[in-house]
Structure formats: structure tokens, C-alpha cells
Amino acid sequence: MRFSEILYWAREVMFAADLHSLPINPFFVCNNLYIQVVSYTEARSYGFTEIIEKINRVDVDGFCYKGDGDSYIIFYDDARTPKARINFTIAHELGHIALGHLKNVSMRPRYMTNRKNDPQEREADTFAGELIRPPIPFVFTGCTRIDDIQSVCNITYEAATVCSKLVQKMQERRDNPYYSSDFRFYHEQFFDFLYAKYCGHCRHMFVGADAKFCPVCGNEHLHWYNERLPILVLVADGLEGGLVVKYKEYPVNAQNQVLRCIRCDNEDLRPEDRYCKICSAPVYNYCAGRYFVSPHGDRVLAVDQACGAPLPSNARYCTHCGGVSAFYHAQLLSDWQSESPPIELPEPPEESTDFDIFG
Ligand SMILES: [Zn+2]
Ligand SMILES: [Zn+2]
Ligand SMILES: [Zn+2]
Ligand SMILES: [Zn+2]
Numbered sequence: 001m002r003f004s005e006i007l008y009w010a011r012e013v014m015f016a017a018d019l020h021s022l023p024i025n026p027f028f029v030c031n032n033l034y035i036q037v038v039s040y041t042e043a044r045s046y047g048f049t050e051i052i053e054k055i056n057r058v059d060v061d062g063f064c065y066k067g068d069g070d071s072y073i074i075f076y077d078d079a080r081t082p083k084a085r086i087n088f089t090i091a092h093e094l095g096h097i098a099l100g101h102l103k104n105v106s107m108r109p110r111y112m113t114n115r116k117n118d119p120q121e122r123e124a125d126t127f128a129g130e131l132i133r134p135p136i137p138f139v140f141t142g143c144t145r146i147d148d149i150q151s152v153c154n155i156t157y158e159a160a161t162v163c164s165k166l167v168q169k170m171q172e173r174r175d176n177p178y179y180s181s182d183f184r185f186y187h188e189q190f191f192d193f194l195y196a197k198y199c200g201h202c203r204h205m206f207v208g209a210d211a212k213f214c215p216v217c218g219n220e221h222l223h224w225y226n227e228r229l230p231i232l233v234l235v236a237d238g239l240e241g242g243l244v245v246k247y248k249e250y251p252v253n254a255q256n257q258v259l260r261c262i263r264c265d266n267e268d269l270r271p272e273d274r275y276c277k278i279c280s281a282p283v284y285n286y287c288a289g290r291y292f293v294s295p296h297g298d299r300v301l302a303v304d305q306a307c308g309a310p311l312p313s314n315a316r317y318c319t320h321c322g323g324v325s326a327f328y329h330a331q332l333l334s335d336w337q338s339e340s341p342p343i344e345l346p347e348p349p350e351e352s353t354d355f356d357i358f359g
Pocket of ligand 1: 096
């Protein structure tokens, strides 16, 4: 079986099991695909004692069993540690099922010895790797540190090391058209996960694929937001749960028009209305321009410098060019500081200066 075909099947499983983020929990995946997962302890109590004892004698940490029709059962040794290894075993057995290795046999034990010489064992390992620690999401997020990959995927340090090497390889292939469908798969399937952004300045979290600026405070240093990243875990501890500040949003329709005027609460708005007919407040938020100080010392909005991008209802700044939003300019939104209680941020540890979230 070709390498790309194995990756294809791993992604088909992600799609079928409705997975949109890491870490992948193989128990959850099997449950979604109606594959039973049974620990050796459970199996013994179900009357499979004899087979489990036999399997244990040859040191097998998992195997799968084909029942009637297309029903499968994965058995795994729950005495193994660490837990991350059990996850990999289940993903490996799932690989045998997804890659059709059980078509003509009813059972496939996973031998921990000699399996390097068995092509189907290597295929199942490749499948499990792509499912548990796919490298492409880390190319998108720019998160390449082994410690970070280990936490995000909930895998062993060894597995994270393998992944980080693959990340480097895939970084070079990012613009290679041959791999565009591989990148597109994760771009679509993992969208909210990949493009979750965090601003360490105002503690706003949002999803935006092309965002370069924070929509709330205009800060240009945005970082990938993932609650499992060690640096964010550390900051969250220092902030006593206040890692993310929720800035008030106003409901909008599919065209990005507010349902009620923010200033006067008027709800009689037609799609063609750019401004509220009662109080003249803007009813669409968009990039309105850039402030500059006139020779007389007043703040003036240079509308010719607007990129015009539509913006979320709580955006004070344009996420594309850093310009001022229509709602902020019309004073429908206050300065972000009024919505965010001031807080002393702890100093990040020395070693993580390459991932400075407080930019
Ligand atoms: Zn196997
Ligand atoms: Zn911000
Ligand atoms: Zn109004
Ligand atoms: Zn703009």
C-alpha cells in the first residue's frame, strides 16, 4: 500500500469520526465508528480468559478481532504504561481495520517483537501516527517545539520527536502543489483549531485565518491559542482562570448587519441601510480608515486608508490592516480597557522567549 494511501485512510477516519482538533482520543474515535474496545481486564470477565492468557504469554499489547459481517473488537492491555502508549496501540489496531488487513483473517495480534519486518505492521504504525500526531496542523500553527507537540497531542516525548521531524519536512512542502490536498484537508477539517488566535495584550481569543492584528486592541503580536500549550497553562495558573476575556458581541445577520442598532436599540433595519435611521449610527462594522493628527492637533480619520474589510461586531480594529473600525470610530464600542479588568501578568519563563505571548 502506498504511503499517501495510508494517510488518506487516516484522514477518512478523522472525517467519518467528526474530529476537528487535537488531541485525538482513539477510544472516542472507535466509539463513533461503532468499533468495540475491550481491555484485557474486561475481556477476562467476559469469558475470553483463555485467549488473553495465550496472548499475554507472547507479549502483545493489543489485537483486533473480526466478528460477523463488518463488526470488529479491539482488545488492549490496560496494564501498559504510559497511557499515551495505549492510545497509540488502539490507533494502530484501528489502522489494521481501516486499511483492510482483516479482510481474510479473523484476528491480528500486535507483536511487539519482529513487527518491523511485517509490512502490514508498518502500515498500521503509519496510520496511527497520522491519526494521533499529524504534522500538518503544526506547520499551519508554527508550533514546532517538541514539548508543545507532546502536550497538544497528548503523546510520549519520543512520538513528539518523530512528529517534529515530520513537521520540518512538511514545512518545505507547504508550497509544493503535489501536497496541496494534504494541507487543504487540515485547513478545512481543523479550521477553528488551527486559526484560534490569542492576544496576550488584551486577552482576546478569536478565530481568523488571515488575521494579522487583534480586533479588540490592535496589537500585532498574535499567537496560536491552544489551552494545552505549556506556556498558556502556566499563564492561566497565574491568572486564576482569567486567560481569556470575553468582549461583548452584538448579534448580526448573515450579511454582518447588527439586528438592533447598538446605540438606540432600533430594530427596524433594512438590508440596504448603512446607518440607523433614528440615530445615524453605523449598522455594519468594517474597516473605516486610519487615524492621524491634523496640523491643528485634532484626530482625523483618513477614510482613503481603509481596506473596507467586514469585521466582527466587537472589533475596534481591522484584523487585516490594523485600521480603525466603523463601530469604534462612531464610539459604539468603548476602549477595550473598560471591558477588561487590569491584571498583573506573570513573567514568562526564560526558556520560552521564542514563544512570547505578551508581545
Ligand atoms: Zn499490528
Ligand atoms: Zn488584543
Ligand atoms: Zn440607532
Ligand atoms: Zn483594514
